[in-house]
Amino acid sequence: MAEYDPQRIESKWQRVWEEKGVFRASDGDSARQKYYVLEMLPYPSGTLHMGHMRNYTIGDAVARFKRMRGYNVLHPIGWDAFGLPAENAAIKRGIAPREWTNANIAQMKAVCRRFGFSYDWQREISTCEPDYYRWNQWFFLRMLERGLAYRKRSRVNWCPQCQTVLANEQVIDGFCWQHDATPVEAKEIEQWFLATTKFADDLLESIPRLEGGWPERVLRMQENWIGKSRGARVKFAVESANTTLEVFTTRIDTIYGATALVIAAGHAKLDELLEGVQGRAAMDAQIKSMLQRSTKAADIATAEKEGFFTGRFAVNPFSGDKMPIWVGNFVLAEYGTGAVMCVPAHDQRDFEFAKEYRLAIKVVVQPVSGERLNAERMAEAYTEYGRLENSGEYSGLGSEEAIGKMAADAEAGSFGRAETTYRLKDWGVSRQRYWGTPIPVVHCAIDGIVAVPDNELPVRLPENVTITGQGQSPLASVPEWLNTTCPKCGGPARRETDTMDTFVDSSWYFYRYTDPRNSSAPFDKAIAAYWFPIDQYIGGVEHAILHLIYSRFFCKVMNDLGLVNHREPVTRLFSQGMVLKDGAKMSKSKGNIVGAIDIAEKYGCDTGRLYTLFAAPPEKDLEWSEQGIEGSARFLNRLFRLIDKHGPRLKTVASQTAANAGAATPKEKLLVRRLHQTLKRVTEDFETRWHFNTSIALIMEMVNELVAQEPLDQNVTPATLKSVLEGLVLMLSPMAPHIAEELWEMLGHGDGVYSQKWPRYREDLAREEQIEVPVQVNGRVRARITVAAGVAEEDLKARAMSDSHVGPLIAGKQIVKVVVVPGKLVNVVVR
């Protein structure tokens, strides 16, 4: 009698896999179909918790399943090693970012190995290594050459106390994370941008091609993020000034209802407008205060509506109305034209602004049906389309028609035109930080901004830099690094001290896995062409927008560069749910972590894997339960005991199904049928739905059935029993691979599960002979009848009507209809 000892079994089989190199992918293998399955690369925060493990366990189950199905599987892992937390550690604990990061990587790698994930470790990458980030720089230079990388002024969060730029994360309720009495200000500085908006249409138009392979919700979120909106620009003349203000609107049909113009505090023409107006000083103070607030979108959107009248007026080009010009905090300088027409009756934000500042509300669109709107009685804006009124020659038109006609008339009158805008902004990649990829340009007094030549890459990050979290960018304080010569004129120059957003690293890393040690190119085109596109990408829904849009953008740029032959990197995306503890996302900062290593030590990693797959379908959030995992541990113990009990006498027997053996006993038929029914549904779950929780439930039911059929040494031949147990073990193996290997060996096999094929499902062996069919009367179940599986519709109907429970209920009633769903149900409708 052996005991299930997960620690012993797990290290034993991990050693075997490692020695035999069974998880190595083979580049360009044309004999097998390739399958590239990838989990999003982790940030090495130091702790791997069960939230991470869920992600990798899903990917690993799929990778192992696909190998059993005969695919050449690429399943790599690496580290997203640059980023803010390493600098925070340096500030708080005086550890060098590289040292901290590498220590974390070593720790996390040990955990990944402890869990036995089937990674091809030979392809491991770490983005903070020069041989990786060198290619970030290379890509940046290619974009610079094509005008896709450029500089412009933009606003950042600034802590006046630290004298440094803050990340959004470091802004807490409008205050600096280090100084909770110091309000964060906004400051405008020159930064590098990548022109993602040049690909806005491309990114949007490819979305239909991702349909089916990507989660619906991710595609909808991306569409909204790109935010294409068709509308119109309209020019308003400013009264007694030789200038105009342009607004962007999607609802030009409501323009007769505009009762003000509202412009952003950061609008370029604001200075000019305020020239010589009364009370200028007070206005400047208000503008300054509006501009100084946090740059977070959510902060801006939820702020109280605030504004002031500039003292100037504009003229509505359609109605000729004179409209006050206001400055408002809800108008964004970066979106559209930085100015809006304020139509309180037909836009909710305008409505609120008008209520606050007592601006006129003028109804110009009436609902096509229902109660007429009355400006005095409105409690909220009417934003639907409708029929125009009080709109001059356009009165009576429907909104849709009016939008087309008014845009065309604006264009004819040279005071506007139809236009499409996007909500998507260019990607700001500059970071005034140390622990990131140096942007490979120099600033020369003579030649301006000059690219570092390819053959001088990588521009290495200097080591031994003191990180204080205060003052200017840390790189500016390293003179021997900062001061260099201009590649063009040879004169003195200064290096760019901004580093890149770490999203750059993660936008193309999956290509590097195909050819991770290449020192002359980011990757070999032919090898990447073999593996790409990624067949299955798996990650958290929190990456639904940024990472995945940036990755798609990079792919399109790489396609234009001729590096890849496709324009979308990922065929199928799976967004797994979060792992929650006490109702909140597991995270180090909240302190609600269930450490992966603790689980492995307490229960073994197979139990940890099984539980994360069993507790919820993978796309849903999972609430961690310490009691729940006990159930998974019990199940594996139970299975181990079952096979330990029967294994010894089956070891030397050749397996054979009952059907192949000829005369089968009812018990054999039952067991074989149960195996094939389970196999059918588990295979389907793996191929299509990925509902591992139901797969495991089915396997549990099968084990329960086997135990219920004890004694299994009676009325079952050892050959049949062995085949049933083998099927069971193979089905479980992608999810709990170590115990599966052990059980496989206990059944007498010298070769590993890792070299086995997925068992073949046979319809004829799965078929039931008898089925139970519920019979309803007026939609309520009144009886259940047992009939032969292939029973004819008429016979089923007759059996149902004559059933002893059903008969009395329908006797003497008028039978309206009888619904027969073959094999499913009978419903007798009576009156």
Next chain:
RNA sequence: GCGGAAGUGGCGGAAUUGGCAGACGCGCCAGCCUUAGGAGCUGGUGGCCGAAAGGCCGUAGGGGUUCGAGUCCCUUCUUCCGCACCA
């Protein structure tokens, strides 16, 4: 605020195509076994009425479509996630 999801027993969840609501697991209850253990085994477990047979109610709330709705439609509510410098 904008955008995206999700609401089913005491709990995690199942019901794949509109067809038996609650599979499987946790917890709980009762019993068995025992070298007394947080082990194993057997049975029970949505609510209400009933001795039972059985009946009625029940998938966040309200309304609708249908022979039939957890599933489809309308509407209200609640919770969670993202919002561009966290990764």
